[in-house]
Amino acid sequence: TSGLGFGIMMGAGQKAFSALSSGASALKNTVIDSGMSFETAMSSVSAISGATGENLTNLTEKAKQMGATTQYSATEAANAMEYMAMAGWKTEDMISGIDGIMNLAAASGADLARTSDIVTDSLTAFGRTAKDSGRFADVMAAASANANTNVEMMGETFKYAGAAAGAMGYTIEDMAVATGLMANSGIKGSEAGTALRSTITRLAKPTKESAEAMEALGISITDSKGNMKSFGTIMKDMRNGMRGMTKDQKAAYAAMLGGQEAMSGILAIANASEEDFNKLSDAINNSTDAAKNMAKVKLDNLKGDVTILKSGVEGLGITIFSQLSGGFRSAT
Numbered sequence: 001t002s003g004l005g006f007g008i009m010m011g012a013g014q015k016a017f018s019a020l021s022s023g024a025s026a027l028k029n030t031v032i033d034s035g036m037s038f039e040t041a042m043s044s045v046s047a048i049s050g051a052t053g054e055n056l057t058n059l060t061e062k063a064k065q066m067g068a069t070t071q072y073s074a075t076e077a078a079n080a081m082e083y084m085a086m087a088g089w090k091t092e093d094m095i096s097g098i099d100g101i102m103n104l105a106a107a108s109g110a111d112l113a114r115t116s117d118i119v120t121d122s123l124t125a126f127g128r129t130a131k132d133s134g135r136f137a138d139v140m141a142a143a144s145a146n147a148n149t150n151v152e153m154m155g156e157t158f159k160y161a162g163a164a165a166g167a168m169g170y171t172i173e174d175m176a177v178a179t180g181l182m183a184n185s186g187i188k189g190s191e192a193g194t195a196l197r198s199t200i201t202r203l204a205k206p207t208k209e210s211a212e213a214m215e216a217l218g219i220s221i222t223d224s225k226g227n228m229k230s231f232g233t234i235m236k237d238m239r240n241g242m243r244g245m246t247k248d249q250k251a252a253y254a255a256m257l258g259g260q261e262a263m264s265g266i267l268a269i270a271n272a273s274e275e276d277f278n279k280l281s282d283a284i285n286n287s288t289d290a291a292k293n294m295a296k297v298k299l300d301n302l303k304g305d306v307t308i309l310k311s312g313v314e315g316l317g318i319t320i321f322s323q324l325s326g327g328f329r330s331a332t
Contacts, residue, residue: 034314035321041078049085080116087120093130100134107294118155125162142287147180160193164200174231185268195265199258213256217241
């Protein structure tokens with residue numbers, strides 16, 4: 001009996017030792033893999049942005065902080081910083097702008113690095129700066145939640161229409177409303193961007209046809225005092241001008257106003273119900289903290305808890321690696 005008991009204890013001991021060895025090996029791999037990935041990503045940020053010394057230290061600590069407090073890892077935060085650096089953002093810009101971008105990615109379910117690329121590109125297209133990234137993130141989150149579009153498609157739209165909108169001083173909110181209404185009619189991405197760009201261009205520098213359409217519909221880009229109207233006001237003027245017209249009449253004026261390539265987009269805006277137009281406008285114009293709140297709700301479940309735990313484990317590995325990396329490199 002004692003022999004049997006000893007055998008059971010030996011078996012249990014071997015299993016425990018095996019489990020311990022396996023766990024230690026897994027921890028070692030986590031430390032090395034996560035540490036090297038993060039270090040490599042931050043080296044890329046440094047190379048692109050030129051950040052060194054205290055600036056690089058601050059960026060590194062910010063990436064670690066985001067990894068410890070969000071669903072994304074520190075390495076993913078560093079990858080997002082790479083796109084910010086490519087857009088010419090400086091250390092302070094990246095530190096202040098990354099929260100909004102990470103919230104937008106979490107809220108939309110999009111890839112973080114891709115979201116960073118989209119927001120930085122959109123800001124550049126509109127002629128805005130890094131300080132507007134939180135506002136852009138909230139607007140894009142609200143639009144994707146209230147219209148049949150997403151961050152990726154909106155980014156593609158703004159790539160085509162952003163520069164024209166920015167030149168006219170049109171807001172991201174108004175352009176998001178137009179983008180959302182078009183998306184609800186199946187006009188998305190570059191198609192919506194082309195339609196908006198053509199419309200904005202022909203409003204600013206009317207052709208003979210667009211001038212006739214503007215006069216017939218009661219549209220102007222300035223008010224009686226010569227001040228620029230918002231694109232939201234222009235959309236309302238156009239909708240009012242087309243109210244009561246037949247489908248053929250609307251189509252004709254839409255083609256005159258924006259050209260053949262913009263006709264479908266203009267009709268999508270004109271034909272949206274008053275309820276849908278106001279609902280989307282209200283959601284986008286009152287979108288403060290939308291990205292953060294949506295991200296929080298999406299993580300409020302067991303899967304979210306596990307995701308944050310994984311992110312925390314990677315952060316632990318990075319911390320251990322940073323203390324041992326000198327020895328690793330010397331040995332190598």
